[in-house]
Amino acid sequence: MRRLVVTGIPCAPSAWENFLGSHSDQRIISFYEILEHSQSADPRQMAEYVQSQIELFEPASIVCHDMGVPLTLMSILRMRKRGVPFDSCLTLFNGAFRGVDIFKASHPFRVQLMSTKRAVREVESHGGIIDRRLEKYIGRIRAMYRLIILYGIAEKLSNSLGLDQFFGLPSRFPLKVPVQMIASPNDPYIPFEAIERLRMDTGAKRFFLLEYGHFPYSGNVDKMVQWVEEFETQTRTAKARSQARHRKPEISQEARL
Secondary structure: OOOOEEOOOOOOOHHHHHHOOOOOOOOEOHHHHHHHOOOOOHHHHHHHHHHHHHHHHHOEEEOOOHHHHHHHHHHHHHHHOOOOOOEEEEEEEOOOOOOOOOOOOOOOHHHHHHHHHHHHHHHHHHHOEHHHHHHHHHHHHHHHHHHHHHHEEEEHOOOHOOOHHHOOOOOOOOOOOEEEEEEEOOOOOOOOHHHHHHHHHHHOOOEEOOOOOHHHHHHHHHHHHHHHHHHHHHHHHHHEEEEEEHOOOOHHHHHHH
């Protein structure tokens, strides 16, 4: 099964390859790669690159984490709007899209004041493996977080100003694909209420709780890989059965005569 992995900040792609294994039909998009192919700090423009790779790679399964979650969801919503075929199953590790209390998830503020060395020490203390190439983009990462702060503050006013409608965010995402979430309740960066909101928005049918902090590869690796592969197998089997039911029966040559 062709699998696309969209990682977040600040993970090295090698951490995810060690986590999920090295496969010829697996492609890992790191946040560094996304920054290399986009010129803006706006996540909406970063999502354009992710979308282009989804369309090019045509994965049957997408696994995403951290910033990879909103970038993937924005890509899918844009594809749905354009009528681009999309038929992948989604595995979401801890991430958020909306409904995030920016004053509880305070790391966008702290990143503005942190030195690079201090940020590296903090991430590594939580089990993260740093992609050192991101150091050249620290200015753009801070700018991206400033935009997230502005979105978060605006979101607090959305009930009176209708900003969800202004930004074109539906009340429920029309994903129409199988979704599972493997969530950690002890994430030091993302409040669990934001993860629950993501579950509601995506309509995830499979939902697992496992304490891994923020970085999945620092937790119970065997269990999480089992859930990912099991979900992919179940999705592939269900799809094959559906195709078989809708396939027109072949008429033999004898029957035609």
